[in-house]
Amino acid sequence: MMFPAADYAARLDSARRVMDAHGVDALMVSVGADMPYLAGYEAPQYERLTMLVVPGDGEATLLVPRLEAPAVIDRGAFEILPWDETDDPVAIALGVAGRPATAAIGDHTWARFLLGMQAQSPTTRFVPATPLTSELRAHKDEAEIGWLRTAGHAADRVAARLVAERFSGRTEREIAAITREMIVEEGHEVAAFAIVASGPNGASPHHEPADRVIGPGDPVVLDFGGRVMGYFSDTTRDFVVGEPSAAYVAAYEVLREAQAAAVDAVRPGIAAQDIDRTAREVITAAGYGEHFIHRTGHGIGIEVHEEPYIIEGNQRILKPGMAFSVEPGIYVPGQFGMRIEDIVVVTGDGSEALNLSSRDRYTVE
Numbered sequence: 233m234m235f236p237a238a239d240y241a242a243r244l245d246s247a248r249r250v251m252d253a254h255g256v257d258a259l260m261v262s263v264g265a266d267m268p269y270l271a272g273y274e275a276p277q278y279e280r281l282t283m284l285v286v287p288g289d290g291e292a293t294l295l296v297p298r299l300e301a302p303a304v305i306d307r308g309a310f311e312i313l314p315w316d317e318t319d320d321p322v323a324i325a326l327g328v329a330g331r332p333a334t335a336a337i338g339d340h341t342w343a344r345f346l347l348g349m350q351a352q353s354p355t356t357r358f359v360p361a362t363p364l365t366s367e368l369r370a371h372k373d374e375a376e377i378g379w380l381r382t383a384g385h386a387a388d389r390v391a392a393r394l395v396a397e398r399f400s401g402r403t404e405r406e407i408a409a410i411t412r413e414m415i416v417e418e419g420h421e422v423a424a425f426a427i428v429a430s431g432p433n434g435a436s437p438h439h440e441p442a443d444r445v446i447g448p449g450d451p452v453v454l455d456f457g458g459r460v461m462g463y464f465s466d467t468t469r470d471f472v473v474g475e476p477s478a479a480y481v482a483a484y485e486v487l488r489e490a491q492a493a494a495v496d497a498v499r500p501g502i503a504a505q506d507i508d509r510t511a512r513e514v515i516t517a518a519g520y521g522e523h524f525i526h527r528t529g530h531g532i533g534i535e536v537h538e539e540p541y542i543i544e545g546n547q548r549i550l551k552p553g554m555a556f557s558v559e560p561g562i563y564v565p566g567q568f569g570m571r572i573e574d575i576v577v578v579t580g581d582g583s584e585a586l587n588l589s590s591r592d593r594y595t596v597e
């Protein structure tokens with residue numbers, strides 16, 4: 233991820249504003265996506281402590297194991313403080329944070345370090361950092377939306393190319409490998425995932441592609457994505473070898489309608505849960521309610537799944553710049569599954585679709 237150094241200074245300033253509003257004295261984030269967002273440094277998920285400490289009234293400090301320090305790019309927005317093998321990094325982190333009364337801890341901080349901090353600073357109240365960092369990360373700026381758009385359009389080209397592939401006689405694993413190759417060929421730096429779920433396997437939303445050989449009449453759910461400049465694509469399209477069953481065709485019509493209605497509903501000022509309700513109402517009214525077994529969507533950015541989650545109970549108000557998936561599905565155990573997934577960005581008066589490939593089912597050989 234590469235943004236101008238000034239962006240990180242601005243993000244840290246925004247973080248301090250949010251900390252102030254939440255009554256937090258120090259923000260402490262370790263491995264996980266908050267650190268690259270705030271500091272432009274993707275810490276390896278090692279056992280040694282890497283931690284960005286942002287005191288409300290002092291300079292931010294990136295505490296990093298001495299041997300990792302050469303890999304850190306100095307953004308000028310924070311101090312880089314290497315610790316030596318024989319140091320106690322937990323004590324150093326608490327010292328840099330100024331023994332805070334309230335510290336917000338990143339979700340991806342190893343329990344070992346949080347337990348250590350709790351033991352060494354019993355008067356500090358530790359709270360989750362995600363309510364703070366998600367407030368920042370959920371509002372994408374133009375540059376971030378640009379990368380999401382680039383990634384989305386690259387994923388669309390993969391969908392368009394897959395139609396020309398022969399599915400019949402190949403295994404799910406083979407189709408997954410082809411998909412991953414195309415994800416990179418179409419401009420992603422890495423292929424992040426490729427779910428290929430054929431026939432009855434489609435009823436498992438996160439099915440791991442395996443050795444099942446795809447045959448005539450099989451529906452195949454393809455859910456794939458990759459990463460461009462740190463930002464992800466994530467789209468799902470449905471392929472059928474030849475003619476599907478009448479039951480499949482009937483359910484697909486309902487799903488198509490539900491997904492389109494949910495995308496149409498996206499606009500600023502409504503709650504995230506309203507999008508879930510819109511999709512669920514259509515599917516439930518048609519009698520498939522019990523087969524829609526997951527939330528309607530998730531935010532997307534430098535993580536594939538992040539806030540805002542599009543789910544009943546999430547009353548978070550949608551605002552321009554929020555990006556998330558709209559991906560209702562219908563899963564009939566033992567028979568088939570289907571899902572249609574697009575990434576959308578909330579605009580001033582509605583939404584922009586970042587996936588433009590056809591949402592009709594794709595007929596393949």
Ligand code: ZN
Nearest residue numbers: 437438455559
């Ligand atoms: Zn998923």
Ligand code: ZN
Nearest residue numbers: 455466467573
């Ligand atoms: Zn997906």
Ligand code: ZN
Nearest residue numbers: 466557559573
């Ligand atoms: Zn998704």
